[in-house]
Amino acid sequence: MPLAVTTGSTGTAGAAGATGTPRGPAAAAATATVGATATAGATGTAGMAGATETIAIEVQRYRPEEETAPSWQRYEVPLRRDWMVLDGLNYIKDSLDGTLSYRWACRMGVCGSCGMMVNGKPVLTCATYLSALAPGPVRVEPLRGFPVIRDLVVDVRDFLDKLKSVKPWILRSEDKPLADGEYLQTPAELAEYKPYSMCINCLLCYSACPIYALEDGFVGPAAIALAQRYNLDTRDEGAAERLDVLSQHEGIWACTFVGECSTVCPKGVDPAGAIQRYKVAATAEWWRSLLLPWGKASRSAATGDDRGRSPSRSAAAGKEQAEPRPAGDERSRGR
Amino acid sequence: MNPAYRPHHPKWHRERMPIFWWLGRISYTKFITRELTSLAVGYAALLLLVEIGALARGEAAHARFLRFLAAPPVVAFHLLVCAALVFHSVTWLNLAPKALVLRLGGRRLPDWAVVSAHYLAWLAASAVVVWFLRGGAA
Numbered sequence: 001m002p003l004a005v006t007t008g009s010t011g012t013a014g015a016a017g018a019t020g021t022p023r024g025p026a027a028a029a030a031t032a033t034v035g036a037t038a039t040a041g042a043t044g045t046a047g048m049a050g051a052t053e054t055i056a057i058e059v060q061r062y063r064p065e066e067e068t069a070p071s072w073q074r075y076e077v078p079l080r081r082d083w084m085v086l087d088g089l090n091y092i093k094d095s096l097d098g099t100l101s102y103r104w105a106c107r108m109g110v111c112g113s114c115g116m117m118v119n120g121k122p123v124l125t126c127a128t129y130l131s132a133l134a135p136g137p138v139r140v141e142p143l144r145g146f147p148v149i150r151d152l153v154v155d156v157r158d159f160l161d162k163l164k165s166v167k168p169w170i171l172r173s174e175d176k177p178l179a180d181g182e183y184l185q186t187p188a189e190l191a192e193y194k195p196y197s198m199c200i201n202c203l204l205c206y207s208a209c210p211i212y213a214l215e216d217g218f219v220g221p222a223a224i225a226l227a228q229r230y231n232l233d234t235r236d237e238g239a240a241e242r243l244d245v246l247s248q249h250e251g252i253w254a255c256t257f258v259g260e261c262s263t264v265c266p267k268g269v270d271p272a273g274a275i276q277r278y279k280v281a282a283t284a285e286w287w288r289s290l291l292l293p294w295g296k297a298s299r300s301a302a303t304g305d306d307r308g309r310s311p312s313r314s315a316a317a318g319k320e321q322a323e324p325r326p327a328g329d330e331r332s333r334g335r
Numbered sequence: 336m337n338p339a340y341r342p343h344h345p346k347w348h349r350e351r352m353p354i355f356w357w358l359g360r361i362s363y364t365k366f367i368t369r370e371l372t373s374l375a376v377g378y379a380a381l382l383l384l385v386e387i388g389a390l391a392r393g394e395a396a397h398a399r400f401l402r403f404l405a406a407p408p409v410v411a412f413h414l415l416v417c418a419a420l421v422f423h424s425v426t427w428l429n430l431a432p433k434a435l436v437l438r439l440g441g442r443r444l445p446d447w448a449v450v451s452a453h454y455l456a457w458l459a460a461s462a463v464v465v466w467f468l469r470g471g472a473a
Binding site for chain 1: 346347363370430434
């Protein structure tokens with residue numbers, strides 16, 4: 001998840017920067033943020049003077065205190081073979097314009113903070129080479145589909161609320177005592193859900209999804225993939241409970257299978273596959289409840305899981321479905 | 336929450352989705368084409384029903400329907416429909432392994448196997464139709 005926000009500087013220096021005037025390296029050094037210091041050494045010494053080649057980065061700026069709509073600002077940064085787009089942004093922040101705001105943390109494709117639209121495509125800026133986009137200009141925008149707070153920083157609260165609504169954690173009707181040992185799983189059982197567990201919540205899939213941008217209520221790719229991650233986990237018993245949220249129109253059925261979520265995923269999670277798989281399972285469950293109304297929802301029907309399971313587990317899943325949903329389960333629509 | 340507190344309302348900027356968003360990326364255009372060509376599928380089904388209706392009304396009505404089908408503009412239109420049907424079928428069949436997870440002897444079937452099975456089924460169904468059109472068992 002996005003952890004750190006590298007915001008514009010505060011105080012008098014910030015006021016000067018807020019006018020949009022590019023400042024020299026000296027001023028930037030004085031206002032360098034904690035996150036930016038990691039690269040300050042690398043970029044500060046070389047600077048523009050040492051670079052033979054440069055590339056233009058056009059950044060979409062949005063400063064709500066002084067403008068009502070976003071505008072574009074162009075910066076020239078050194079074009080280095082090993083620089084990512086994020087390195088270019090850090091260079092701007094350190095040496096050219098300290099007022100630029102964006103999120104980043106790990107620089108190694110794990111934290112999922114630095115997702116942005118680069119030349120119209122959602123990417124992790126820490127994993128996109130500037131040299132691959134030469135000769136430029138490189139256009140950097142905030143992730144599409146989310147409200148923009150400032151510059152390249154978007155509000156992700158809607159996603160967090162939706163993620164919580166699918167209960168992405170292991171649900172059990174009864175925890176077994178510690179003395180009974182751990183819950184064992186075979187490698188095959190692990191392989192079943194492992195791809196979905198690789199999600200880093202970078203929200204590139206939400207940005208690639210036109211349905212999420214068009215339909216406010218859509219739960220969205222990553223949240224559904226993460227729900228499947230727990231549905232397919234043999235230790236979990238909450239599939240029937242998640243079905244309540246996922247089988248609604250705004251769950252899986254709003255998805256029209258554009259498939260772009262899986263294309264842009266930097267971790268190979270395949271949310272589109274997870275959603276389609278779930279559609280098949282939910283349809284099977286609907287037919288089962290129509291033809292066998294006296295039966296209880298089974299784990300296999302709710303997850304599309306056709307492997308063997310103990311009868312007690314199926315009974316437990318059925319019991320959970322019969323219970324009313326907790327009051328705190330309402331999904332937020334405050335987008 | 337303390338009633339004196341008021342929630343923070345930042346001045347968010349919300350980008351409106353343009354009407355022609357589906358022209359912005361090849362994959363989006365392909366997706367919209369796939370969805371739109373489903374109209375051709377519906378049309379083909381409707382055409383079959385109309386033909387059955389004409390048959391039910393007698394030989395003359397059916398001959399009239401066949402004459403309508405043979406008119407050059409109708410043939411040209413139906414060639415377009417046929418192209419749309421093929422596009423829809425191919426894109427649809429290629430997506431099948433995403434939704435279908437099949438296991439054989441505890442192992443998951445690879446995607447190519449699921450896709451091939453679909454194409455084979457398509458071929459078999461087409462063969463039956465051709466066999467029927469060529470007179471069947473009679």
